[in-house]
Amino acid sequence: MKLQHKLYAGLSAILLILLTISGLILSQEHQKRVYSRQLMELYRPAELAMEGLNSSAARLSADVILSLSPAMRRQVEPLQPAIEQFNRHLDTLSVLITGTSLSGLPLHRLRDDADRQAEYAVALVSQYQSLRRDRMRLEDNVHLLMDRLRDSDASETLAVQAFENSLAQLTLFVSTSFYNRTDPDRSQLEQAEQQLADRMDQLRSRWPLLAEQPEVRHLTGEIRYLYRRITEHADFFYLKRSQYHLAFQDVQQQLGQIQSDISKTSQQAIQQLEAMSRNSRMIEYVLVPLAILITALLGWQTAWRIRAPLAELLKGIQCARTGDFSFRLETDSRDEVALLSHHFNEMLDDLDQATVSHSYLQQILDALQHAVIVTDDDFNIRFFNATAFSYFQTRAGVGKPIAGFRTSEGAMLLSEAERVLLCQQSVLSGLEKKICLPDGEKVVVALAAAELKVNQERHWVISLHDITLMKEAEKSLQLYARLFETSNDAIVISDKQNVIEQVNPAFSRITGYEEHEAIGKNPGMLSSGRQDKAFYRVMWAELMTKGRWQGEIWNRKKSGEAYAEWLSIVAIYDQSGLIERFIGVFSDITQRKEAEQLIYHQANYDALTELPNRRLFWDRLEHALTQARASSGKVALMYLDLDGFKPVNDTFGHEAGDLLLQHVSEKLRALVQPSDTVARLGGDEFALILPAYSIRKLEQLADKLIDAVSSPVSLLDKQIRIGVSVGISCYPDIATDREQLVQQADVAMYYVKGKNKNSYIFYNQQMKQDTWEKIRLEQELREAIDRGQLEVIFQPLYDASTEVIVSAEALLRWRHPVKGVLMPDMFIPLAEENGMIHDLGEWVLREVCTLARTYLEDKGYVRVAVNISAQQLTQPDFVSRLESILHETGFPACHLELEIKEKLIVNDLTGTAKILQQLSRSGISIAIDDFGLSYTSLNSLSHYSVKELKLDRRFIKAVAAESEDSHMVKAMADMAHQMGMKVVAEGVEDDKSLQLLKQLGCDLIQGFVYQDAVSIHELSRLLQVQARNTQPATNPDME
Template sequence: MTKEVEQTHILIVDDDPIILKVVSGFLEKKGYGLLRAKNAEEALDLLSEHEVDLIILDHYMEPGMTGLEMLKALRQDDDPVAVIMLTGADDRQVIIDSMQAGAQDFILKNSGVEFLLKLDQSVIRALHVGDLERKIAKSHQALQDQAQFLQTIIDAVPTPIYYKGTDQKILGCNKAMADFIEQPIYEIVGQKIDGLYPAEISEKLQQHDATLMDEGGELLTELAVQRSDGEHHILSHKARYRNAEGESGIVGAVVDITERKLYENELRLAQTVFETTSEAIIVTDLQNGIQAVNPSFTRVTGYSEEEVIGKDPGFLSSGRQDKEFYHNMWMQLCEKGRWQGEIWNRRKNGDLYAEWLSISAVHDETGKITQYVAVFSDITKRKKAEELIRHQANFDALTNLPNRNLFLDRLSRSMVRAKRNGTQVALMFLDLDRFKSVNDTLGHNIGDALLQETAQRLLGCVRETDTVSRLGGDEFTVIIPDIKHTYDIEKVSMKVLHELSQTFSIEGHDIFLSASVGITVYPDDGVELEALMRNADTAMYQAKEAGRNSFRFFTPEMNAKAHEQMILERDLRQAIEHKEFCVHYQPVIEVTTGQVTSCEALVRWNHPQKGLTAPGYFISAAEETGLIDEIGTQVLEEVCKQIHQWKKVPEMKAVRVAVNLSPHQLRNENLVQDLQTMMTKHGVEAGQLSLEITETLVMQDPQGTAVLLDEIRKLGIKIYLDDFGTGYSSLNYLKRFSFDVLKVDRSFIMDVHENEGDAALVEAIIVMAHKLGIKVVAEGVETIEQQKFIIEQKCDLIQGFYYSKPLSAEDMYDYCRSTTA
């Protein structure tokens, strides 16, 4: 028994048990695998559970479905199993019906021995035929599957694809082709090209097809095709193919290049703009290296494209913009993707030029920056024109001084700044005396030259921060901001009058002029601009009425005060020259002993008219004019002399003298050397001289002061911190500068017996100083109550009118002698 027979399964269906038994027994001996059924319904149930290679089917069965009906049912379900029909009747029509229904063979049951022989032959034949049919069906199915797979692939391709046979009819296409043609696939298949495109296009394509069919190869053609959504540009790509039978055909693809054509047109347009625009263009990469420039760039900068490719545009920089400018520019570029503004650069020939620059970032489809494009135009001529217009609008054409327009703006700004800073602004109106007479006599050319020279002289009288303006004719103004003292205004006014009274030599003419000046001050005289101008004008006419070649303040009080300050400065200079300053000494009492251990040297001025005057009258003016240095030197000289004289007197030998140092003196680079020289000259020993400085003085230059005080201390001079509590009162400075003595300011002492706050502060200062090893002097003690309080707080030293006012050297000696008696 062969393996193939063992694996063959046959279903026998017959309602006759004898036939079923005979056929089954015969085939079983042949080695076939068998299934048996008495009717069609039972057979169909078996088929639903088992696969068989052959069915031997009785034609007529009852009850139920006949064999012919079962055969038809199987074929209707596309079941290809081989079937041999059995029948007991020799009916030709039955045979025909069975064969038409799909039976492989037909056998009569009453054939006797021949029946089994025929059955054997029929089974072998039917199985062979069935096997062939299955293989053919399987091969056909494989071809169908492959065709379907290829069609699926073609449909998945987004490019329209089609193929044609020898007769030029389309055999198939993909969905993309149907979408492009705007027809369903079933309508496209079977058509020729002239059914898809207009005549002028189809004729051209048919010529290409004929060439391909004859010569083979491939062709690429660009065409414009009209669709419902407008004109499309396509590339038609075709090639000849041959099928298995050797027949030729054409396969083609249609590429829609409409967007590419639009992009090419836009690119061409952009290139034209790039090449022809009057604005210069630079394209850089992310590292700011130049990738491209246009001809206008070369025209503006003078650099050719070859000279700049790969360079950083920074080589154009003029240096006018600082690093912060470029930092802010790149910050805005990174945050917003664009920047624009005015910038100055340098041409190849070295000339500077102004440009209006716009920089934009270029992004790819993901939003990532890929490049930067800078577009700029040369605005140098426009800037010069604007500057000329601005200058003409704000400056006098004759003198080049600010005109009325700019004068009003600067005066307004000065007033705003003065209000904010708490300072003053002086406004001077100036009119040339007898100018009209000169102008009428010598002519306008001489008059104009005279006005120009006047302008230059006025500029030489003021600071750079001041403003000299010409309002018209021979009227000038001067704005002096940040005024601290009224006599500063008077100094400027006197300088102006002096300069303008000097001879003017113009074109061979010696001209003598004078001026009248009116002065007003903001905010003292007014806070409105118009009021100040009116006041200054009024004061100027008052000056003219007073005899010309003079100045007048708007208010008599201010005029008197400014004059007084000028006189004070003059008198101070004379006082220094004539040595009119003397020194008085105020005793400092040691609390524990009640004895005078030191004194403070206080300057006095023996004024020729006013007599002996205290420093409150002149010290501020001396400091502001810088005369305090010379006064301080005279005081130190006098003190050293006095110390030398007192060394000879037992009662005065141990009395230390403290001298105040001003800020000006402390800034003197030769202070230490001068002190040493003076002490050596007069025989002043270490411990006999002390210096007093204020908290404010220390704060002005802590580091420099620390170095200076260390140098002074090396001379044996003790350092006092004066007026403690009125300034910054920093504990850090107390520790850092190692003061020997701390003086509590009189403002804290005067109310200690009535004000608990002042009392607490004084107590705290004393305790703190003692903790730091610093002695304390209570200044300004004037009453018994104050004295008792200070003593109770264990203060070291007391100074004040309670004990003594400042005394002359002789009286100081008498006081010390009386306290030791």
């Protein structure tokens, strides 16, 4: 029997047995797969979806709890991810159970309950955040009100503390009630609010001014409003919280029921699958061993006959597969196996020779870094090495056309024209192509091709060489060379010994050294000497440890000019990690430094005086206070304001004012130490910062300042004298911080300015009260004209010989609604200080002219005198304004007399002369008030058309006391009469003084001895009575 017949019989029997057993096993496996698929595709995903639903529900609950925590500042948006995740899991579960045994699950009800829970959660968190913001606003307003109460000057500290405790209890109760799980106790809230209301009423009754302050009134109203808002919205918050908890319980109940149903159905499927598995195991335990036994018997019988030759053949095949072609089969028998063995041995001999040659060639080509591709004459691929495969991969296949190889631009790797040229010349080189590798990297390759003859057939060998790095290196070298040549920054390359190897043109342009002058030299040749050796030691230490250094440095050019440069140095390392050379890059920043210094100076120094301005003053004051706090030291602050600067500036012009400010600045700088600061804050205000002071030194310095500033100074050929008011505050003896220190010094300065000027004073608490009183009086004065509180009255002047009224002096009174009648000396200086004197003086002039025109025209005019302030008189348009008033009221200029202080003429002889001459030309008379104090030359007054001299009251009192000053009154009267002037004695109170003054030559008498100041109605009546009692006569003052 032939070998193949034996083999066929044995295999057929074995196959029949295996088919029978396989049929039974496949039937069982089919049923198992059905139930397994149901378990894996339905029940398990459904359980995972349920786990996702439970996790999402738990996450939503946790987010709600976190959002309601006092420590969290969460918004509504963080709830959305949990809600969206829950809905996604619910949609997944709905899709899974559609058309299955689980389709009856109540998912629609679960979706409705979940949507309701999400809606309540969002509303609950939003309401809580709103309540929390209101509570925070309430706490902030309560703290602001507490701070305001602590800063107040309320004297009863215990009452204020009780009020603060009430506020604290209220905000604590309101701020903690929303974190509890129970509703708030409204009775306690109402009791707290009532207690707060009682405290507010107590505050209004005890300190009405403090309670009515806008800030306090606003804060108390805001606290009440926020409290009511919180209590009104609290019920809605707790309702939403209850609704949310009910919805949460419903969702949890639905999830538990659905999960129970899914678990129950899944468990049933698992039980059925386990039953089938048990049946399959029974089949395998009985039939499979039986089949194995039968198959083994048949196989043993067949193998006994053919096992040995086939085993040898199999061994030979295995050796050939591993590349071992030295194995040979025995060929003793004459059957098919022996014939097969003979041919198999011959094949092994041929393969052995071919494999060796092919292996050598393949290894050589794969080792090349070039891609090698061999094509036939039609350019279809016949061979490619490993590099070519890495370039093109799936497109590099034997038999595929090379036209499938493309460049990165999409063109053929070898175009039609290039293939035609190759066929004509048999060789092609010098081509550069861009290709895209499978990983996306783009490279540049050099392409070359040549003809190859194989068995008289023409083939083509194409090689590709990656030249990407070489091209990039060429491009970088070109770029670096251009950058090196065109850079505006100087570049220096030196070796590891710091000897210059190369410099760029910018180096020569900045330093002045040509390239040949720098090469071979050390960069130290540029050193300016401004940096010491320690600087360079630190620089080189950082450069050697970190490999780089940069910073600002001063060097010197070839011309010797020093310049600032910004220098960066980098160390270049070789492959072994040792420094090979250094590269330095620097730019000239001299102009930038100069510009920065100029900008800094302009921003921090006064352009006129070169003193620190207000900005630098604040910086230095803060620096001085910081040092004082650190060392438990002291700082004194002086605020200076020049007295009389504005009249100088208005009279002599801004040039004189600027020169005067510069003069004062130099005086101040000369009196302080280098560690002190003198600053100009603006206008005529200065400040001195004095660290480490003593009270005695401050007093001495203040005296020196006043003496230096008030000493006469000659400017523009004019002798000018001013004063200075100095306010002083000290840290920490008086002030506790920067703002308080400045405020107190400012208050003290204005206090001095309002009292006696040209002096100094240390701040005290009474000044604060006086300042507030002054501010309040200033505001009331601004409103006095509109409210009709100002009144002009008139005091008659009597002829000393005839004792009849010949003129009257207009006097201003302020009928204050609280303080009563205020004399001019209580508010005129205030008006002069704040600039109101111009409007006030113009109102007085218009009022006097109107009253005199109305009430005196038909009685016969008498001369009316009006006191004029120095600021009012030196206004550029004073004369024109006065003429306009006379024209509007119709009052004759010849009946108007202006009284000016003698010291005004002394201080500004030239400027006042021009104004008085203009007034004289207009027909207005001039009288000199308080004459005799400033030693004015009577001869100079004769040029100003002065009609009257009013002696200072000091001389009148001296006459009453019969002192030697009586002779001076006699002398002044005689000289005045010689120059055509009349002498007025004001403030005469008794007959004795009256008789003496008449004997001394006084022409006009004013005072209580004849008549006190009266209203315009009473003056009109007096003139009417006088007219009836006397015969008509010529008024000597009208001649």
